[in-house]
Amino acid sequence: xxxxxxxxxxxxxxxxxxxxxxxxxxxxxxxxxxxxxxxxxxxxxxxxxxxxxxxxxxxxxxxxxxxxxxxxxxxxxxxxxxxxxxxxxxxxxxxxxxxxxxxxxxxxxxxxxxxxxxxxxxxxxxxxxxxxxxxxxxxxxxxxxxxxxxxxxxxxxxxxxxxxxxxxxxxxxxxxxxxxxxxxxxxxxxxxxxxxxxxxxxxxxxxxxxxxxxxxxxxxxxxxxxx
Numbered sequence: 512x513x514x515x516x517x518x519x520x521x522x523x524x525x526x527x528x529x530x531x532x533x534x535x536x537x538x539x540x541x542x543x544x545x546x547x548x549x550x551x552x553x554x555x556x557x558x559x560x561x562x563x564x565x566x567x568x569x570x571x572x573x574x575x576x577x578x579x580x581x582x583x584x585x586x587x588x589x590x591x592x593x594x595x596x597x598x599x600x601x602x603x604x605x606x607x608x609x610x611x612x613x614x615x616x617x618x619x620x621x622x623x624x625x626x627x628x629x630x631x632x633x634x635x636x637x638x639x640x641x642x643x644x645x646x647x648x649x650x651x652x653x654x655x656x657x658x659x660x661x662x663x664x665x666x667x668x669x670x671x672x673x674x675x676x677x678x679x680x681x682x683x684x685x686x687x688x689x690x691x692x693x694x695x696x697x698x699x700x701x702x703x704x705x706x707x708x709x710x711x712x713x714x715x716x717x718x719x720x721x722x723x724x725x726x727x728x729x730x731x732x733x734x735x736x737x738x
């Protein structure tokens with residue numbers, strides 16, 4: 512398996528990673544993606560590790576936390592052999608504190624993710640969406656606090672526009688806070704928007720791309736269900 516540095520960081524990651532959106536299968540959206548339980552997840556992790564794939568990506572919204580719980584069970588006893596990436600910021604409920612990237616939300620969400628995953632640190636935390644209601648300074652200073660506390664190794668984003676990413680990087684540089692080293696984006700032969708704005712920016716700023724849906728939501732596999 513080929514490994515590369517993630518962005519401008521020193522973290523070496525495989526060129527292929529494993530997304531765990533199919534773990535859990537709870538709710539109308541994620542039940543349609545897949546319903547892998549702990550036993551199947553453990554078998555899939557075994558296959559990945561045998562092939563040299565050791566980066567596993569999740570999110571708190573995947574089956575309302577069940578994906579992280581199942582991933583945690585699947586890697587139990589071999590935490591030192593894997594890299595865990597997860598995401599947060601999207602709504603986890605209807606309450607005013609159940610969404611976004613405020614200090615209150617991030618600290619609580621990281622603690623919850625650590626508990627579900629059965630670990631005391633995350634290798635990569637990515638903000639799942641830009642929070643326009645919280646000052647970027649508050650978001651980045653909170654991430655800095657969590658990194659200094661040893662709960663996060665690296666930070667990144669997902670689904671950000673170019674200006675949102677650049678503004679975050681500029682503020683991080685100004686205050687000496689951790690820079691985003693990864694951007695998880697939709698990019699496939701069918702969706703090439705990443706090339707227009709974000710790819711040149713990411714290359715110049717040392718932000719690595721973690722691509723989701725490389726097969727264009729299944730349309731390039733020839734197995735998409737129609738009608």
